[in-house]
Amino acid sequence: MTTPPPDDAPKAEEAVPRPLHLRWRSLGLVALGGTVGTGVREAVALTFPAAPGTLPVTIAIINVVGSFVLGLLLESLLRRGPDEGRRRDLRLLVGTGVLGGFTTYSALAVDTGLLLDGHAGVALVYALGSVVAGALAAAAGIVLGASLARTAADRRGGRS
Amino acid sequence: MIAPWLVVAVALAGGVGAALRLVVDGMVRAAVSTRLPLATAVINVGGSFVLGLLTGLAASSTLAPGWLLVLGGGLMGGYTTFSTASVETVRLLAERRFGSALGYGLGVVVLAVAAGVLGVVLGSA
Numbered sequence: 281m282t283t284p285p286p287d288d289a290p291k292a293e294e295a296v297p298r299p300l301h302l303r304w305r306s307l308g309l310v311a312l313g314g315t316v317g318t319g320v321r322e323a324v325a326l327t328f329p330a331a332p333g334t335l336p337v338t339i340a341i342i343n344v345v346g347s348f349v350l351g352l353l354l355e356s357l358l359r360r361g362p363d364e365g366r367r368r369d370l371r372l373l374v375g376t377g378v379l380g381g382f383t384t385y386s387a388l389a390v391d392t393g394l395l396l397d398g399h400a401g402v403a404l405v406y407a408l409g410s411v412v413a414g415a416l417a418a419a420a421g422i423v424l425g426a427s428l429a430r431t432a433a434d435r436r437g438g439r440s
Numbered sequence: 441m442i443a444p445w446l447v448v449a450v451a452l453a454g455g456v457g458a459a460l461r462l463v464v465d466g467m468v469r470a471a472v473s474t475r476l477p478l479a480t481a482v483i484n485v486g487g488s489f490v491l492g493l494l495t496g497l498a499a500s501s502t503l504a505p506g507w508l509l510v511l512g513g514g515l516m517g518g519y520t521t522f523s524t525a526s527v528e529t530v531r532l533l534a535e536r537r538f539g540s541a542l543g544y545g546l547g548v549v550v551l552a553v554a555a556g557v558l559g560v561v562l563g564s565a
Contacts, residue, residue, distance in 0.1 A: 299466055299470065300462075300466065301462045301463050301465060301466025301467070302463070302466065306462060307459045307462060307463070310455075310458050310459050310461075310462045311455040311456065311458060311459040312455065313455075313458065314454050314455040314456075314457060314458020314459065314461075314518045315451045315452055315454055315455030315458075315518075316451070317454065317458070317518070318450060318451050318453070318454020318455065318457070318458070318513075318514055318517055318518040319447060319448070319450070319451030319454065321454075321513075321517065322447055322450045322451065322454075322509075322513055322514070322517070323447060325513070326442050326447070343522040343523070343526075346522060346523040347522065347523045347526035347527065349523070350523035350524065350526070350527050351526070351527050351530065354527060372462075376458065376461070376462060376524075377455075377458050379521075379523045380458050380461060380518070380521040380523065380524060381454045381455070381457070381458045381517070381518040381521075382523070383521055383522035383523040384513075384516075384517040384518075384520055384521070384522060385483075385484035385487065385488060385520035385521060385522045385525060385552060386484070386487040386488045386490070386491035386512075386516045386517060386519070386520040386552075386556070387491065387513070387517060388522060388549075388552070389484070389488035389491070389492075389549070389552035389553045389555065389556040390488060390491045390492050390495055390556040390559070390560065392549075392553045392556070393492065393553050393554075393556040393557035393560060394495075394560070396553075396557070407549050407553060408546075408549075410522070410549075411526075411529075411545050411546065411549050412545075414522060414523075414525070414526035414529075415526050415529045415530055415533070415541075415545060417526065418523070418526040418527045418529070418530045419530045419533070422527070422530060422534075
């Protein structure tokens with residue numbers, strides 16, 4: 281039980297680290313988060329469906345909110361230290377998984393395409409509005425994340 | 441009313457799609473060296489084409505509505521992502537690469553819509 285593992289075993293593994301996207305741990309974390317995020321999106325989208333020919337408000341809000349939270353999360357993690365250990369697990373589970381699955385690009389693209397047939401104005405507002413609002417929301421999340429991390433660092437440093 | 445088990449199936453398909461996104465993202469990053477966030481663009485344009493295809497197949501009654509929900513809203517919804525695209529656009533802006541940010545933000549949405557429309561046309565043909 282107390283015998284340490286042979287010296288060369290862990291080193292051999294470290295010598296050729298499997299890339300992050302091919303590790304079972306990463307894939308499991310992302311799949312778990314993606315299941316939750318997709319489930320929440322689908323439940324919300326089915327509860328508040330868009331009427332034909334109108335702007336899909338529900339998906340638009342989901343995408344903008346998800347962009348804000350991802351900006352906040354990634355900036356907060358980045359400010360707290362390098363992308364490893366628990367921080368990387370959190371990024372994969374919540375960022376790549378939950379928020380990646382919660383937000384969707386394919387629904388935006390296909391619904392825009394369908395709206396172009398007869399409702400070109402709505403399609404344009406939906407597509408461009410989503411991209412612009414998503415970028416603004418992500419920027420706001422990043423700014424908030426940076427500000428929160430600074431406040432936390434100041435508090436740790438004993439300043440007030 | 442949608443059956444609860446169908447929502448569970450959609451969610452699980454979304455988990456598979458998200459894991460697939462991690463794999464494709466890593467593969468594109470390993471294969472292509474570029475300063476543009478190409479991997480997310482490839483994922484979102486490709487996923488939009490597949491969702492268009494599924495939507496077209498469902499419109500022509502080749503695909504059952506339940507499968508459109510599981511494979512479209514679930515698998516492709518989880519595979520594609522809007523939040524990462526937004527953050528990547530902002531990071532280009534933060535690097536003061538305004539042209540790249542504008543081209544990336546608008547270019548991907550135009551390509552994704554075109555891919556989606558192509559998918560719908562092919563699927564319903």
